[in-house]
Amino acid sequence: MGNGSVLRAGVVGVGNIGQKTHIPAYVNLPDTQLVAVCDTDSERLDTIAEKYGIAKEYRFTNHEEMYANANLDVVSICTPTWAHFGQTIAALNSGIHVMCEKPIAMSTEETVSMVKVAREKDLSLGIGYNNRFSIESQTLKSYIDDGVLGELYYAKCGWLRRRGNPHGWFTKKELSGGGPLIDCGVHALDLGWWLMGTPQPVSVLASTYQKFGNYDVEGIGQYWAMSGNKEGVFDTEDLATALIKFSDGSTIFFDVSWALNGENSFYAEVYGDKAGAQWNPLNIYGMIGKNLANIQPVLNQNINAQEAKIANFIGHLFGREQLLCPASESVAMSQIVDAIYESGSTGKAVIIEPLQL
Ligand SMILES: NC(=O)c1ccc[n+]([C@@H]2O[C@H](COP(=O)([O-])OP(=O)(O)OC[C@H]3O[C@@H](n4cnc5c(N)ncnc54)[C@H](O)[C@@H]3O)[C@@H](O)[C@H]2O)c1
Known part of the structure; x- marks a missing residue:
């Protein structure tokens, strides 16, 4: 993705998580534009499309039609789990990067196919594990990576x-x-x-x-x-x-x-x-000198983990960030x-x- 370009984004499934997280993220991020939406419930589709000014020709009740006609760079899959596999594979086969909600799929077999197709097509497949993005998670992970816990x-x-x-x-x-x-x-x-x-x-x-x-x-x-x-x-x-x-x-x-x-x-x-940790509220069970000590880092920075997961995926597509939740880690x-x-x-x-x- 070149500097200065804006990615054309679509969302399949405009229910709870589509409305609360993915649509607002693509509308608000500086380098994405929400251009198309898809949902089998045409009434909900129209309500959401009206709210975000999506033209009638960019509203779809079938994901394959959206992939074929909306010229998307990236799509979010926000449908019930049974649909993730087919909708992701179809997007990848249409040359579109995919941000898929958790759980990635119904089975390991489906997950492996999704990862393989993304790799074959040289496209990115990210999964919506927002809890990795919270301030507690990021801080604790940095301590672990620095060896604080041994x-x-x-x-x-x-x-x-x-x-x-x-x-x-x-x-x-x-x-x-x-x-x-x-x-x-x-x-x-x-x-x-x-x-x-x-x-x-x-x-x-x-x-x-x-x-x-x-x-x-x-x-x-x-x-x-x-x-x-x-x-x-x-x-x-x-x-x-x-x-x-x-x-x-x-x-x-x-x-x-x-x-x-x-x-x-x-x-x-x-x-x-060397030490243990409770994740939230973050508490480190360590030692000071020869004494047992509980250390509670002061974390008053507010990170919206749901927004952050989409921002990370987009930052990754532009080569600015490492993808924090790659689909390959969903195989295990x-x-x-x-x-x-x-x-x-x-x-x-x-x-x-x-x-x-
Ligand atoms: N990361 C999180 O915190 C989080 C939170 C909630 C849900 N989720 C995940 O998001 C996904 C959706 O959950 P939800 O709670 O938004 O469900 P939901 O039922 O509220 O929304 C799903 C939407 O998909 C539409 N849909 C169903 N089948 C479709 C199809 N074949 N093609 C197109 N649209 C279709 C439905 O009409 C509905 O609007 C699930 O995978 C769920 O596990 C993640």
Whole structure:
């Protein structure tokens, strides 16, 4: 991308995350222009297109037509998970860089194909792991990279919700690929795994449970997806827990729930032989002299991690920045997710073989 050029951006799926993150980012970033939008819900499509002044000929209900006619440089995929694979491959085959929302895809097989096609076409494929961009994440990662924590050998991470399943397509497995594990679990797992230095997973022992389903509780916030599953099918797990071992000898203990009779928490803790750390609020468990000491860095800078992930992708396309969430790093995440579901269903440990890409 040459200096001074402005990238032509499109968004497929103008529901929650499309509206809240991707569309505003492409409108606000200095080197992108939102030129086209696509959604199978033509009413929602028109409402959003009107709001952002997108001409009628740049509104599409079919992504292939948008790719063929809108002359895009970059597209965001913000649709339910089942659609990510086909819409990403089609974009790459049309010569368009892709920013795909998490989870990257329904399976490792799909993930590997997406990574391979992006590589063959020499195009960029970024994934929306916004938690890597927060001030706590960036600060802690810089300490880890500088050796402050020493050798990391154990981490705990997870996202526990007492009652917090999203409604709509999220609870129907054929549309989502699974429940809290593949939805919010991948955020927490990716964070812990990235802080640990993205080690190669070798085995997983996991349990999955469905104890709540469509619960009936009043007085709590609800996340309503804007699409899918009007019939209210709930055929996914609502808790997953796993022990994941890596080739460098390190271990992650992980759990995630949409419903659990316990406290809400989104946590990551990493443990090294020089110091340990809690991610948020950032707290370093170290030593001063011969004393144990807790150090809490002062972090009053506000980073909007959702905006930052799109800005990083665009900065990368212009060659200004390294891509922080490349799709290639989602292969191990997909392998872990698949292994957790397999182990949860068989009750046995699952061995993960490294993949040559
Ligand atoms: N990074 C984050 O923090 C974050 C937050 C929320 C959602 N997400 C992810 O974003 C994606 C979308 O989630 P959401 O909550 O916005 O869902 P949503 O249901 O609110 O929006 C999805 C939109 O896609 C449209 N759509 C469905 N099938 C389509 C198709 N084949 N072609 C074009 N449009 C289609 C729907 O009409 C809807 O407008 C999911 O992958 C989800 O996991 C990420």
